[in-house]
Amino acid sequence: MSLILTVPWMAWSILLPLGGAVATFLSRRYASRLTLLFGMATAVCVGALGWQLALKGPQRHHIGGWQVPVGIDLYADGLAVLMLAVTALVGLLISFYATAYFPKAGQEETGDQNVASSVYFWPLWLFLWGALNALFLSADLFNIYVTLELLGLSAVALSGLSGKAEALSAAMRYLFVSMIGSLSYLLGVALLYNMYGVLDLGLLASEVRPGPTSQAALALITVGLALKTALFPFHFWLPPAHANAPAPVSALLSALVVKASFYLLLRLWLGVFPTVINTTAVDLLGFLGALAIIWGSIQAFRQRRLKLLVAYSTVAQLGYLFLVFPLVLRGGDFTAWGGSAYLAVSHAFAKASIFLASGIIMHVAGHDRIDELAGIGQRLPVTMFALALAGVSLLGLPPSGGFIAKWMLLNAALITGQWWLVAVIILGGLLAAGYVFRMLAHSFTPATWISFEQPVARRMEWSAFALAAVAIALGLVAEPPLTLLQSSTSFAGPGLREMIP
Amino acid sequence: MSNAHLYMLGGVCLFTLGTYALLTKTQLLRKILAANVMGSGVFLVLIAGAYRSPSGLPDPVPHAMVLTGIVVAISMTALALVLLGRMVPGSRKGDKE
Known part of the structure; x- marks a missing residue:
């Protein structure tokens, strides 16, 4: 009992999808079954994390045992665990759907789905899952940047999976939007680090003061994340990218990926920068x-x-x-x-x-x-x-x-x-x-x-x-x-x- | 105005230039290059910030961030180039027309 409560479930819920991505890439024949296996294991980790949260309150994990400000922290509260649980449940059901949607390797091609798209769907989707979980749990501005890029890379690759001309040009546009978004975010982080010398969200929240630098940084971060969330008038890239992807990918992008950048806006605006806004x-x-x-x-x-x-x-x-x-x-x-x-x-x-x-x-x-x-x-x-x-x-x-x-x-x-x-x-x-x-x-x-x-x-x-x-x-x-x-x-x-x- | 401030300003200028080019250029290869210029601008701001550290010794954290950023920029560029290759038929080695 107490053993279960001491396991760092947060770290496992990130490591398992990433490990699964590598496994499905190496063993293409069993890719769909491996995805369901790793997906269920991840869901169990999220469930255990929820239990930890219910018994012991919000959880903090120092990666590699390094304390803040040198190390990077993972942090799980109710909102983070809810997002993880939604990702796990939606993700598992979409994976189950995808096992029938994509033809298996060696099988005859059906409709407009080619075998190449089915081979790469599984590892890319598990990378996406790992990136989402890491993003929801990160308590460090720069670590969030890395998870945003991981998320962007796998989402763009997934949206261009069918290889058709419209899908490719939609993916290209999505990639440029994603690049501008994350670089704008990173410039905001650079300004904040130069000013305060911390990256941890908790430390930053206690040190941040209103002023032109903080406001400029928050504006850059907000523009970057709003681009990725497709807030009007930055929504132009979303309809072609979501509509031209294979159905399971459209579902993942619309249900989960756009919510991730909104989640960050919510956390940063209300949790870290309330004095600046x-x-x-x-x-x-x-x-x-x-x-x-x-x-x-x-x-x-x-x-x-x-x-x-x-x-x-x-x-x-x-x-x-x-x-x-x-x-x-x-x-x-x-x-x-x-x-x-x-x-x-x-x-x-x-x-x-x-x-x-x-x-x-x-x-x-x-x-x-x-x-x-x-x-x-x-x-x-x-x-x-x-x-x-x-x-x-x-x-x-x-x-x-x-x-x-x-x-x-x-x-x-x-x-x-x-x-x-x-x-x-x-x-x-x-x-x-x-x-x-x-x-x-x-x-x-x-x-x-x-x-x-x-x-x-x-x-x-x-x-x-x-x-x-x-x-x-x-x-x-x-x-x-x-x-x-x-x-x-x-x-x-x-x-x-x-x-x- | 110190050297560090000058570099920081240069970084912001590069970022702005890159953003402008990414939004206005129509050729995809130019857009990809523009995104790399934007990235370099951000890295310059980070490195200049490390130099400004009060103890006189450079702060290693921004260096680590820039190294990670470069890895990410390379992956992004690679993905963009692959997409570009797929979009332009015949541009890849071994493509049959």
């Missing part, structure tokens, strides 16, 4: 978030291809996350940042489900032109049910995770008296209704003859369904994840309280 900066972020909601929803509604519609809906949903900054600064507290984090979590499940379902539709119909999908609902009842359930969470209808999250955000906007945000949240919901019904309407239209004959693996349909079911379950059983979130004590510290007018 001012009302103009938070209102600007909130305003851009509001524009993202409106612009993304309208664009989603106008798309002719299903996957592009879903990708623009990601732009809109990411906009909601940025409303957290004006809400927290004016006293929204846990209702605001908890709601935002909960939205990130429920969107991860819902969007992964929708992208997997679109992958099934593309596989069966051979295309994803929305107007020509009549009758597909008769052919794929489980997939359509998954799509509808995930749509409910995206809309924020009860009972779903999306409902709880948007309800919390709406409450925070009401408590703090920010009526324009109330209006934006409600308008965003109406616009989402528009594109979600557009997504479903054609597919549910009955057709007199069904032209979709391509067989589809059961496990693909059920993986998409399981993800949608979790998105709904998050609305029915919201207590445990919210309690876990509330145990993150690093937010709303004394600095932030002083800012509240």
Whole structure:
């Protein structure tokens, strides 16, 4: 018992996916089985870490036994563990889907998936997983830079996996955005290190003072991370990159990768720099978030291809996350940042489900032109049910995770008296209704003859369904994840309280 | 203004130039080079900061950061070049037209 509590589960949850990546690269024949094995082992580590957290509170691990400021620390609180758990659950279900989606080595090629993409999917995905876990656990500015680059490298390579011309040019654009983002972040880190001489987030939080250098550094870091999170008007790269990737990759990118850079913004703005931020900066972020909601929803509604519609809906949903900054600064507290984090979590499940379902539709119909999908609902009842359930969470209808999250955000906007945000949240919901019904309407239209004959693996349909079911379950059983979130004590510290007018 | 400040300013200028070129140039190879110029600018800022250390001895931490940064920059450049090679048919050795 006590032995389990002393194991550094944090380090294992990073090492296992990285080791798995090497193993799947070396043994291509068993790559899919090895991925499931390493994935389950990682999930066990995350579970054990959650247990450690429940019994002993937030955990800190000095890598290699070196103490701060010389060494690098890993830090796990409620928010970090929740993100790790979401990554593990979403990741496992997507891996399970991918075992049927990609043809095995030596098997005949099906549809548009070539064998090369299946060979490289597994190691790249496990690298991505390792990078995500390391990012969520890092408590060191420079270590975060390294994890951002690892994440960017594997995400770009995954998005260009199909090797088709559109996918390659989308991947190239994604790579440039990723480079500008991380170099801008690194310049911010360089300025901070020159000023304060520390990299550890905890030490920095206690030393940072308001001033031009701190503000310039925070601005550079924020621009870099906002680029990677595809905040309006930096969203231009996201729809092509997410829509042209193979379905499991689209799901990973939209559900997990964009959330990672937002997670860092949340941690840095609310946990490290609360004394540096001012009302103009938070209102600007909130305003851009509001524009993202409106612009993304309208664009989603106008798309002719299903996957592009879903990708623009990601732009809109990411906009909601940025409303957290004006809400927290004016006293929204846990209702605001908890709601935002909960939205990130429920969107991860819902969007992964929708992208997997679109992958099934593309596989069966051979295309994803929305107007020509009549009758597909008769052919794929489980997939359509998954799509509808995930749509409910995206809309924020009860009972779903999306409902709880948007309800919390709406409450925070009401408590703090920010009526324009109330209006934006409600308008965003109406616009989402528009594109979600557009997504479903054609597919549910009955057709007199069904032209979709391509067989589809059961496990693909059920993986998409399981993800949608979790998105709904998050609305029915919201207590445990919210309690876990509330145990993150690093937010709303004394600095932030002083800012509240 | 000390030497270190001058180098730091130079680094910021390189970063700005690189960003400008990355955003405005249309040729992909030039964009890749521009990203490398941006990276060099950031590394110069870090190294100049190490030189400024009050004890007179250079601070080793920024050196370690720059070394890591160079490794990352090489990997990024390699990935960008591979993507470029795939996008332009016939540009790779052994490609059949």
